[in-house]
Structure formats: structure tokens, C-alpha cells
Amino acid sequence: MKDEELSVRLREAAGAHRPDRERMLARVERGMAEGGPPARVVRPRRAAPSWLRVAGATAAVCGVLAFGAFAVTSTGEGGAHGERVAAPPTASPTPSVTPPPALGPLRTEDGPLWTDGAVDPHSNAYWAQSDVTLRTAEPLSSLTVELRIALTGGVNSTGSWRSLPAEDFTVSVTEDGGYLVYRWALRAGRTVPAGTHMFAGQYNHAEGARDAAGDYLTAHAVRTTGERASVGDYFGPNH
Template sequence: MNDEIGRRLREAAEAHQPDRDRMLARVHRGMAGTAVPRRSSGIARSWPKVVLAGSAAAGILAVAGLAVAGSVQTTPAHPDSETTLTVPSPSETPATHSPGTTGGTPPPAPGHPNRTTTARPPAGTPTPAAPAGRRVSEGPLSAQGAIDPHSTVYWAQATLTLDVAEPLTAFTVEVRVTQNGGVQSTGQWQTGPAGDFTVTAQESDGAVVYRWELKPGRTVPAARHTFAVQYNHTAGARNADADGYRVQATASDGIHTVQGGFTPAG
């Protein structure tokens, strides 16, 4: 709108030109219609004034037009643009949980083909005691406990590897996971046939206790066996120093017991 007004004023100022011939004709007609010398003399004397007045008017219009055009601020045109909101991609903002972070949903426990369903032990079952010391080898038994390296800040697996040198006719494995913050069982598994064992998991005396007990008439063969427990815990790096295992077995030469703890994942 402002640009259009300025343009029209400039065009009007430039187009205005005094009609000199017309003005002279009017002067001559006026001089011819009177016999008074004074009037003729006055009109003749006033002719330069008329010419100057017309020129001055034209100049004023031109200057006014330029002044108005110059005073009108021309707003620079802005191209149409769109505001783009940049949203970081998942790769730029990795959703990681650091130790000590609360909240969030724990990851599911990894599956295992021989994983068994835990159950409560029958009433009257004595509460197992925590291992009093470490004895990882005795008779035909040799054991090693470790925290699985795939454990996370929300979930962990404690793995007991047991080497058996001769068949066992009685066999009991207990793993204790100390309740030091949100520990909750998510399952357990073993490499031996699930039907050979009575499997339980219960919280007792400040710990979650997992138990495998060989059923009557079954035998544990000489081989390497694995027993694993899985559990959720409070977010963060969990300390497993107070966790432990205890294995009691009957071989041809009598009863043997091994017990120990779990080395950290590394």
C-alpha cells in the first residue's frame, strides 16, 4: 500500500508541466480587450510573475511528491518461510539408564529352554542357613559361582557351575540372594532334566532362597551341571558380596558339601 502511494505521487510530480502557450494566449486576449495603457502595462509587467508562479507551483508539486515518496518507509519483502521444529532422532538421544536412576520398567529375563516355574515349598520345610564359609571343592564336587556378565542395572543372573566326578544319589542345591534392595525372583533354570528336581523359590530371613532337591529314585550323573537364578533389583549396580550357594550331595563314599559366593560380572 505504501509503495503504491509513493509511486503515484512521483508519477504525478514528473508528469506536471506548465502550459506556457495557453498562458500566453490568455495574456494576449486580456491585452487586446482593453485600451487603458496602464492595464496593458500592468499585465505586461505581471507576465514574468505569472510565469514564475506557474513554474514555482510545478516545482513545489515535484518536491512534495519526492518528499512524500522519501518519507514513506518501504518495508522489505520477506519470502514466505516455514518454521521447522527439529526433533532429535533416537540415535542422537539414546535412552540409557545409569546406576542410581529410579523408575522405568525392568527388562524381561532372558529365556532358557530348561527354565522351570518356581513354587513355594511345602509347609514345615526348614529355613536354609547362609553359608558360613567357602569350600568350593570336596570329594566328587567342585563348584564355582559368578554373576552373569549380561546382567543389567535392573536385573541379574547368578550362575553356579558344578562339576560332579561320580553319580550322586541325593542332591540339594540352595542359592541365597540377599534382600538388599528390591530383589524379586524372576525365575531359575538348570541344565539337568526339570522332572528330576523339586524346585522352589521363597523369601526368607532377609534373602530370596532358591532350592533344587533331587527327587527320590533319581540320580545326578557325573558331568558338569549349571544352576542359575534370575531376579530383579533396585536400579543401580547391585552388590552381590552377601549372596551365596550351598550344595550337599551323597556319593558312594558318603555326604559331601561345598559352599561359596558369586564373583562380580567382568
């Protein structure tokens, strides 16, 4: 038999073939009755489009980032249920400023006594002199003058002087209550004559123009008649 004839007969036989449906069902039922699972047809999976693969990868990255953020929040310290709470900003410390004393309005004149306080015009950016001018219309048998310089930045004494004789006074320089205190006290048995007299305290200070708002002076005297007099003055805005 020639190859051409064989091919024709095979095609005719294939075309005439009809599957025996009843026999196939019978085989399936028989297999199920015997406890075996029916044959599973496995179809090849189609590859996902490239855009879908990219979207899936992006979603996965976002999920990892979201989980990381949740982990940081849930493990933080200092808040309820483990939530992280931002610390409030720390307030800057308020610089300490020495206020003027609560002396009320000082009298610059009392009876024969008058006074004035001022920063000497020859003061500079590193050094200053505070001048006390005291005038009395009659002799004094007792006198105490105090000059108080607020201890602002860098203040320290460099000396003092007075126009009256040095041997007539005791002089001290101390620190008290936030002030550098110059004190001149008339010695017992000495007398301050009538006239205008000067007392001055000198000191270094931090570079720049120094604010003398907290500085002040007081003077307490006894007249030869036994009467007392007291005066005072500020060096700052109240001057």
C-alpha cells in the same frame, strides 16, 4: 512635673533603696513559726542538648531489647531454671545392610564335588542372573542346591532354570532370613550323572550396579557309595 524629671527621681530613688535584711529574716522566721513552708522558687528547666536526647532514646531501646531477650530465655522449655536448651541434632538412621552369613570359609571342593558361584555377565542395571556351576566326578544319588540372594533394594524373583532334566528336581523360591532362596532338590530314585551342571536364579533389582557381597550358595550331595559331600561359595569379595 515633666516626664524627664519624674524619670530622674525614680532612678535616684531606686539607686538609694537598700533592702531591710533584718525585716526580711523576721518575716521568714515568723512564717516558719506559723507552720507554713518557705516559699519555693521554681526555676525554668533548660532543654537538654539534642545529642543527650538521642543518647537517652538509644539507651531506652537497648533496655527494651535486653528485656525482651531475657523474657524469651526465662520462659523457654526444657532446661534448668527455665533456660532454653537447643535440641541435639538427630542422627541419620544407618541403612540396613544384610551381612554375609556366619558360615566361615566355604569349601568349593569336597571329594568328587566342586562348585563356583558368579553373577552372569549378561546382567544389567535392572535385572541379574546368578549362576551356580556344579561339577561332580562321579554319579550322585542325592543332591540339594541352594542359592541365596540378599534382599537388597528391589530384589524379586523372575525365574530360575537348571541344565539337568526338570522332571528330576523339585524347585522352590522363598524368602527366608533376609534372602531370596532358590532351592533345587533331586527327587528320590533319580541320579545326577558325572559331569558339569548349571543352576541359575534370575531376579529384578533396584536401578544401578547391585552389590552381591551377601549372596552365596551351598550344595549337599550323597555319592552312590553312600559318602556325603558338601560345598559352597560366595558371590562377593570372598569369592
